[in-house]
Amino acid sequence: MIKTPSCRVYLVDFACYKPPDSQKCTKEFMIKKAKLSGYFSEETLDFMKKVFGKSGLGDSTYLSEVYLKQVTDPCMKESRREMEMSVFGSIDMLLKKTGVSCEDIGILVVNCCIYNTMPSLSSMVVNRYKLRDGIISYNLVGMGCSAGLLAIGLAEQLLQVHRNSYALVVSTESITENCYLGDDRSKFLTNCLFRVGGAAILLSNRRSDRRTCKYELLHTVHTNESHSDQSYNCIIQEEDAAGRLGITVTKHLFKAASTVVTSNVTALGYLILPSQEKLRYLANAVAGRLLTTAYIKPYVPNYSTAVDHFLPHVGGKPVLDELQKNLGFDDSAMEASRMTLYRFGNTSSSSVWYELAYAEAKGRVKKGNRVWQIAFGSGFKCSSVVWRARRTVDSDDVNPWMGEIDGFPVHVDIDDGPLPFFESSK
Incomplete structure (x- = not known):
């Protein structure tokens, strides 16, 4: 919707x-x-x-x-x-x-x-x-x-x-x-x-x-794939064979996430992408349909032309890696999300706010900047919210990054590759 x-x-x-x-x-x-x-x-x-x-x-x-x-x-x-x-x-x-x-x-x-x-x-x-x-x-x-x-x-x-x-x-x-x-x-x-x-x-x-607030809400886009059995069952609370309750995360998680994120991002693109990017996407889609005997690589719009800050839910490093690869954002655009994951872990639905706090603490949110928050979870569902900064946002004393922001970003020494037991979205 x-x-x-x-x-x-x-x-x-x-x-x-x-x-x-x-x-x-x-x-x-x-x-x-x-x-x-x-x-x-x-x-x-x-x-x-x-x-x-x-x-x-x-x-x-x-x-x-x-x-x-x-x-x-x-x-x-x-x-x-x-x-x-x-x-x-x-x-x-x-x-x-x-x-x-x-x-x-x-x-x-x-x-x-x-x-x-x-x-x-x-x-x-x-x-x-x-x-x-x-x-x-x-x-x-x-x-x-x-x-x-x-x-x-x-x-x-x-x-x-x-x-x-x-x-x-x-x-x-x-x-x-x-x-x-x-x-x-x-x-x-x-x-x-x-x-x-x-x-x-x-x-x-x-x-x-209007004059004193930080941001103005521009767009909200919500996508729900619960009609798909695979999406619906990829994250579900249930008991194991011994009767112990837990949250089951199946091997189809990345496939379900890829499907719902693609649908959500496509809908959002119609609202925020500049005309040039929309035309390139349309031309690519038309060529793919007309030239059926040739392989036409799908065109991924450059979303960095539409937003200044990209703040995706920090589900884990492999999740962020997949988003960065599929949407084409550079490492600097992923800094807030990766540092939030490193410092605070996956705080579920609140993680996108720790990321925005990071951008503010770094003094990077300027008047007129567009901020894109995107989160996804069980169902499978995906939501995007786009804000516009009404003013240049300064940090404050209760920002969770205060007192340590100068120490970030840090180099995160980790093993590359997917989490154990997950399938790729491809």
């Missing part, structure tokens, strides 16, 4: 949660902890080492508190504590940055794939901040890593109806409830890649915010 706003929507500001240093963990520590737990075989531990070697993660990512204790008990109490820390932490920073009163927030959209309890996360936010009785609230669950941008799309549509409003969007994920305690490799991958994180975003359709 393609949606072009009829009412202008602005991104006032956003904030990313940065856990305390006590939650930092190295890859070596995680392997040691997994070994001491007694849950995993030597073969699984060896698989874990191989995944870490190809993942692109560094040694300063954050793990949930429960897995740093001597005795781990990933219960509901620990899950709720994790959610409160990331959700309240990011919202508190956002409210402090913007100075917006809780009474002025009319729309709330919260997304978290795994954590689903009663009362819901959105109700937890309403209760904590005593949001008004007439708050329009939604709680999105089970929608994977693309849910954060889907939430932006939902908030944008609500802002078309409810004028002169603020919309608060919160994206996070539960690591406490996301740990698989078995030897099925297809379920063990999530243990290696996902880390603690969260982001809060404040949107507005108020004309008074």
Whole structure:
């Protein structure tokens, strides 16, 4: 679905949660902890080492508190504590940055794939901040890593109806409830890649915010391939043969991702690509149909001519490698995503906001710049959001990269090649 706003929507500001240093963990520590737990075989531990070697993660990512204790008990109490820390932490920073009163927030959209309890996360936010009785609230669950941008799309549509409003969007994920305690490799991958994180975003359709906001929303494009059995089943929560719950990631992941991303990017291209690129693509397509006896290499449009910052979901190094190869972006365009993966790991739906924070911390977002965020996840779904910077964006004291941004980018010493057991998208 393609949606072009009829009412202008602005991104006032956003904030990313940065856990305390006590939650930092190295890859070596995680392997040691997994070994001491007694849950995993030597073969699984060896698989874990191989995944870490190809993942692109560094040694300063954050793990949930429960897995740093001597005795781990990933219960509901620990899950709720994790959610409160990331959700309240990011919202508190956002409210402090913007100075917006809780009474002025009319729309709330919260997304978290795994954590689903009663009362819901959105109700937890309403209760904590005593949001008004007439708050329009939604709680999105089970929608994977693309849910954060889907939430932006939902908030944008609500802002078309409810004028002169603020919309608060919160994206996070539960690591406490996301740990698989078995030897099925297809379920063990999530243990290696996902880390603690969260982001809060404040949107507005108020004309008074036009001059002070950071960005203006230009386009939202959402693609859903759930009608395909292969796409639908490539990421699914289920029990293994021993009854242990986990998230199965099948070997068809890259094929499903390639299909949905291609569809999404093609739809977005009609909206953002300059005329010259559209004509080249059209000429190539026509030649391919007319010259049926000759091989015509498909033309991949140069998307760097349409956007200034490319911020794809950081699913893992092989995922970023595939996107870079297929879309033709250079290494500098991939810097924010690769450094976010290295420093924070895969924080699911909030990862695209850590990337934007990186670009801001580097002082690279200038007035008029176009920012493309793209995320994909279970279903299989893909969402793209394009923003235009309303002003040159300076960094601030609560940017998660502050105090260490000068040390980036860093060279990431990793093993090249796909993650163990995955098929190529070709």
